[in-house]
Amino acid sequence: MNNNKIYTLAIESSCDDTSAAVLLNDKVLSNVVAGQPIHEQYGGVVPELASRAHQQNIVPVVDVALKKAGITKEQLNCIAFTQGPGLMGSLLVGGSFAKSMSMALEIPLIAINHMKAHILAHFIDEEGYDKPEFPFLALTISGGHTQIVQVNSFFDMKIIGETTDDAVGEAFDKSAKILGLPYPGGPLIDKYANEGNPKAFPFTKPKVDGLNFSFSGLKTQILYFVQKQVKENPNFIEENRNDICASIQHTIINILMDKLTKAVEETGINRIAIGGGVSANSGIRKTLKEAENKYGWKTHIPKFEYTTDNAAMIGIVGYYNYLEQNFSEANVVSKARIEF
Structure with missing residues (x-):
């Protein structure tokens, strides 16, 4: 086995995007994402329709990822896939495909936690991108999650704060729905916010203990x-x-x-990395950049394509697991909820 060149095929199918990526070590050779516009008319993701669309998309998406990377499937060293968390039907499509392909090619299978992948996307080798040093604090913000994670190493992470109810992405989308904006509404709130006065209508912030979050009260208040x-x-x-x-x-x-x-005060760690779909928000990115000067933090903001659900982030975690020989059995189970 040539350990200098490790080709990883990664598959991500946790929600409504079917994605496949090929990595050579920690470098992305291809990262293909097929969206599912069908959900727009329903104002949210319909799980049954999502899993059907994954079944239609997965073979062509993997085929395009391999072609774009310029390699054959026989050159692959391992296959990484999203085990969870996510929509069960969607996860099963990606997981079943990954298992079948790893068995057919007789190469290792690696099951990945989707939320850890959002964090470790920062370690994809990109020209000019400054990777975070351990330990750092990760703020993972998406439609389903809001977490502050203390990241001590690739395999040592601890949630130190999380939402007690709704995720921040849901707060954005539901607020957009209240305003009559189409789904997904989060990016539209960001767009209109750039033209507005942030102090025009003061909303009260919820009082939540420790480092935890709550967004359901804010949603009700806006309504x-x-x-x-x-x-x-x-x-x-x-x-x-x-x-x-x-x-x-x-x-x-x-x-x-x-x-x-x-969190910075309590841990003494002032290196911050953001991840998850909501980290594409321009207001959050701008505020974090300002925090570098204001508080002396070191902030890490990934490329847009690595913030939303994508297979490249699954691939980078697969690569580091491959180096440690952390492989999964063929009977590994997809999970809608998964232990961090």
């Missing part, structure tokens, strides 16, 4: 506020859209930054 204003002025949303979005985004960012600042 009641908008309903009340629309009752008085039916054109309220149209006339104030930018300011409402800016105020919502400002409040959410403040909640995240308050906890992150507290």
